[in-house]
Amino acid sequence: MKYRRLTKEQFEELHLEFATFLAAQQIDVKEWNDIKKNTPKVAEEEMDLFSDVVWDKVLQKAAYLEHFSQDSINLFRCDAEEIHRIVVKVKKDGINLLNTDDYNWFVDNSQHKTIEYFKGQKPYVKERNLEVFDLIEKGSVVSDGKLYEAVFKLIS
Numbered sequence: 445m446k447y448r449r450l451t452k453e454q455f456e457e458l459h460l461e462f463a464t465f466l467a468a469q470q471i472d473v474k475e476w477n478d479i480k481k482n483t484p485k486v487a488e489e490e491m492d493l494f495s496d497v498v499w500d501k502v503l504q505k506a507a508y509l510e511h512f513s514q515d516s517i518n519l520f521r522c523d524a525e526e527i528h529r530i531v532v533k534v535k536k537d538g539i540n541l542l543n544t545d546d547y548n549w550f551v552d553n554s555q556h557k558t559i560e561y562f563k564g565q566k567p568y569v570k571e572r573n574l575e576v577f578d579l580i581e582k583g584s585v586v587s588d589g590k591l592y593e594a595v596f597k598l599i600s
Contacts, residue, residue: 445492447499447577455491458498465494503573508589509580514540517550519592520584522576528565530595534558554598561599 455462466476471490480487509520517532532550536558540546550559568575580586 446496446574448495448581449488449492450495450498454498461498462494465497466490499577500573502586503576503580506576506580506586508587508592509576509584510587510591511579511582511584512541512547514542517541517591518584519595520579521589521592521596522572524572526565526567527575529563530592530599531562532595533560533562535560554595561595563596563599 450458463473466472469490471479476487479490507522509522511518511520515534515536519530519532521528534541534550536556539549539558541550553559
Protein backbone atom coordinates (compact mmCIF):
# COMPACT_ATOMS: atom_id res chain seq x y z
CA MET A 445 0.00 0.00 0.00
CA LYS A 446 1.35 3.37 -1.03
CA TYR A 447 -0.50 5.63 1.43
CA ARG A 448 -3.04 4.44 4.00
CA ARG A 449 -6.43 2.89 3.80
CA LEU A 450 -9.32 5.30 3.74
CA THR A 451 -11.30 5.50 6.96
CA LYS A 452 -14.68 3.85 7.32
CA GLU A 453 -16.29 7.28 7.01
CA GLN A 454 -14.36 8.03 3.83
CA PHE A 455 -15.40 4.70 2.31
CA GLU A 456 -19.03 5.45 3.22
CA GLU A 457 -18.73 8.86 1.57
CA LEU A 458 -17.20 7.30 -1.55
CA HIS A 459 -19.40 4.19 -1.72
CA LEU A 460 -20.62 4.93 -5.25
CA GLU A 461 -17.07 5.46 -6.50
CA PHE A 462 -15.99 2.24 -4.77
CA ALA A 463 -18.87 0.36 -6.42
CA THR A 464 -17.75 1.73 -9.80
CA PHE A 465 -14.17 0.72 -9.00
CA LEU A 466 -15.30 -2.84 -8.22
CA ALA A 467 -17.54 -2.94 -11.30
CA ALA A 468 -14.55 -2.01 -13.46
CA GLN A 469 -12.98 -5.20 -12.16
CA GLN A 470 -16.19 -7.10 -12.92
CA ILE A 471 -17.05 -7.53 -9.23
CA ASP A 472 -20.74 -7.08 -8.49
CA VAL A 473 -22.42 -6.69 -5.09
CA LYS A 474 -23.04 -10.41 -4.66
CA GLU A 475 -19.45 -11.28 -5.49
CA TRP A 476 -18.13 -8.48 -3.26
CA ASN A 477 -20.14 -9.79 -0.31
CA ASP A 478 -18.78 -13.27 -1.02
CA ILE A 479 -15.20 -11.94 -1.17
CA LYS A 480 -15.63 -10.09 2.14
CA LYS A 481 -17.02 -13.20 3.82
CA ASN A 482 -14.76 -15.90 2.37
CA THR A 483 -11.51 -14.14 1.45
CA PRO A 484 -11.20 -11.08 3.70
CA LYS A 485 -7.54 -10.66 2.72
CA VAL A 486 -8.58 -10.14 -0.91
CA ALA A 487 -11.25 -7.67 0.23
CA GLU A 488 -8.62 -5.73 2.16
CA GLU A 489 -6.33 -5.69 -0.87
CA GLU A 490 -9.16 -4.24 -3.00
CA MET A 491 -9.86 -1.60 -0.35
CA ASP A 492 -6.15 -0.74 -0.19
CA LEU A 493 -5.92 -0.47 -3.97
CA PHE A 494 -8.99 1.79 -4.10
CA SER A 495 -7.56 3.92 -1.28
CA ASP A 496 -4.33 4.43 -3.21
CA VAL A 497 -6.28 5.45 -6.32
CA VAL A 498 -8.31 7.99 -4.34
CA TRP A 499 -5.27 9.38 -2.52
CA ASP A 500 -3.34 9.73 -5.80
CA LYS A 501 -6.19 11.77 -7.30
CA VAL A 502 -6.52 13.99 -4.23
CA LEU A 503 -2.79 14.54 -3.87
CA GLN A 504 -2.26 15.29 -7.55
CA LYS A 505 -4.80 18.11 -7.29
CA ALA A 506 -3.39 19.46 -4.00
CA ALA A 507 -1.52 22.61 -4.95
CA TYR A 508 -1.52 24.30 -1.53
CA LEU A 509 -1.38 23.12 2.07
CA GLU A 510 -1.69 24.93 5.39
CA HIS A 511 -0.70 23.89 8.88
CA PHE A 512 -1.67 26.05 11.84
CA SER A 513 -0.30 25.84 15.36
CA GLN A 514 -0.67 28.11 18.35
CA ASP A 515 2.05 30.58 17.33
CA SER A 516 2.90 29.73 13.73
CA ILE A 517 1.49 29.02 10.30
CA ASN A 518 3.22 26.84 7.72
CA LEU A 519 2.07 27.50 4.16
CA PHE A 520 3.07 25.24 1.27
CA ARG A 521 2.81 25.56 -2.49
CA CYS A 522 3.30 22.13 -4.03
CA ASP A 523 4.62 22.48 -7.56
CA ALA A 524 5.48 19.56 -9.82
CA GLU A 525 9.22 19.51 -9.08
CA GLU A 526 9.61 21.37 -5.79
CA ILE A 527 7.75 22.52 -2.73
CA HIS A 528 7.71 26.13 -1.54
CA ARG A 529 7.22 26.95 2.12
CA ILE A 530 6.41 30.10 4.03
CA VAL A 531 6.59 30.07 7.81
CA VAL A 532 4.78 32.76 9.77
CA LYS A 533 6.00 32.95 13.36
CA VAL A 534 4.16 35.19 15.84
CA LYS A 535 6.15 36.06 18.96
CA LYS A 536 3.37 37.75 20.89
CA ASP A 537 2.50 36.64 24.41
CA GLY A 538 -0.79 34.81 24.64
CA ILE A 539 -1.26 34.43 20.88
CA ASN A 540 -3.21 31.42 19.68
CA LEU A 541 -3.62 31.40 15.92
CA LEU A 542 -6.09 28.53 16.29
CA ASN A 543 -8.43 31.07 17.88
CA THR A 544 -10.45 33.17 15.42
CA ASP A 545 -9.84 36.47 17.22
CA ASP A 546 -6.08 35.94 17.37
CA TYR A 547 -5.98 34.85 13.73
CA ASN A 548 -7.91 37.99 12.78
CA TRP A 549 -5.38 40.04 14.80
CA PHE A 550 -2.62 38.50 12.68
CA VAL A 551 -4.49 39.32 9.45
CA ASP A 552 -5.06 42.93 10.55
CA ASN A 553 -1.51 43.38 11.88
CA SER A 554 0.55 41.36 9.43
CA GLN A 555 3.42 43.88 9.56
CA HIS A 556 3.59 43.93 13.38
CA LYS A 557 7.10 43.71 14.87
CA THR A 558 6.25 40.43 16.66
CA ILE A 559 5.64 38.64 13.36
CA GLU A 560 8.50 37.00 11.47
CA TYR A 561 8.36 35.48 8.00
CA PHE A 562 10.62 32.86 6.46
CA LYS A 563 10.41 31.38 3.00
CA GLY A 564 12.23 28.74 1.07
CA GLN A 565 11.86 25.91 -1.39
CA LYS A 566 13.36 22.50 -2.02
CA PRO A 567 13.05 19.78 -4.59
CA TYR A 568 11.14 16.70 -3.52
CA VAL A 569 13.33 13.99 -2.04
CA LYS A 570 10.67 11.32 -2.57
CA GLU A 571 7.83 11.20 -5.07
CA ARG A 572 5.79 14.44 -4.92
CA ASN A 573 2.54 12.81 -3.83
CA LEU A 574 4.27 10.89 -1.03
CA GLU A 575 5.72 14.09 0.40
CA VAL A 576 2.39 15.92 0.14
CA PHE A 577 0.68 12.94 1.81
CA ASP A 578 3.26 13.01 4.61
CA LEU A 579 2.47 16.68 5.29
CA ILE A 580 -1.25 15.89 5.42
CA GLU A 581 -0.62 13.02 7.83
CA LYS A 582 1.31 15.46 10.03
CA GLY A 583 -1.68 17.81 10.23
CA SER A 584 -1.60 19.97 7.12
CA VAL A 585 -4.82 20.50 5.20
CA VAL A 586 -5.38 21.15 1.51
CA SER A 587 -6.25 24.80 0.91
CA ASP A 588 -7.22 27.13 -1.91
CA GLY A 589 -3.87 28.94 -1.68
CA LYS A 590 -5.29 32.39 -0.99
CA LEU A 591 -3.43 32.77 2.30
CA TYR A 592 -0.17 31.50 0.78
CA GLU A 593 -0.42 33.94 -2.14
CA ALA A 594 -1.37 36.88 0.11
CA VAL A 595 1.55 36.25 2.47
CA PHE A 596 3.90 35.64 -0.48
CA LYS A 597 2.90 39.00 -1.98
CA LEU A 598 3.30 40.67 1.43
CA ILE A 599 6.87 39.47 1.97
CA SER A 600 8.15 39.63 -1.62
